[in-house]
Amino acid sequence: MSVSVGQIVPEFSAAATGERRISLSELRGKRVALYFYPKDNTSGCTTEGQQFRDLYDRFSTLNTVILGVSRDSVRSHENFRAKHAFPFPLLADTDETLCRLFDVIKLKKNYGKEALGVERSTFLIDAEGVLRQEWRKVKVDGHAAQVLAAVEALS
Numbered sequence: 001m002s003v004s005v006g007q008i009v010p011e012f013s014a015a016a017t018g019e020r021r022i023s024l025s026e027l028r029g030k031r032v033a034l035y036f037y038p039k040d041n042t043s044g045c046t047t048e049g050q051q052f053r054d055l056y057d058r059f060s061t062l063n064t065v066i067l068g069v070s071r072d073s074v075r076s077h078e079n080f081r082a083k084h085a086f087p088f089p090l091l092a093d094t095d096e097t098l099c100r101l102f103d104v105i106k107l108k109k110n111y112g113k114e115a116l117g118v119e120r121s122t123f124l125i126d127a128e129g130v131l132r133q134e135w136r137k138v139k140v141d142g143h144a145a146q147v148l149a150a151v152e153a154l155s
Helices: 043-054 056-061 074-084 097-101 143-154
Strands: 013-016 020-023 031-036 064-070 090-092 105-110 113-118 121-125 131-135
Touching (some): 043 056, 043 064, 043 143, 056 064, 056 143, 074 090, 131 143
Antiparallel strands (some): 121 131
């Protein structure tokens, strides 16, 4: 069972950078841009994180929290975040709870081999916890700006 646009997103909690856990309920009253990416320190994931980083102040002025999510460990996330000066938390979904909730684990082909992996996706949750928009099979370049435009449209 995954969440759909127009539905309230079920409560979730995950380990995050900064030695803490982040839960959706603690973010009530703020919008949340939740982006899922395949792996820390890969070229596309780095570019995507950098683009969200570069727009971070604009998201913040629109009362929007950015959260990056992958199946990597908190330790891996800490290194990735520090290396690229990401000002937002990264969530470690090592047990794939969030990935399943948002249905982002897909069969992918890489060099002719099939494997289950994270499909690059972003979800925009409003201040009341309702999923307002989703982007699936995201192309990295310019994506953070698309999400920012959608946040501005909610304002």
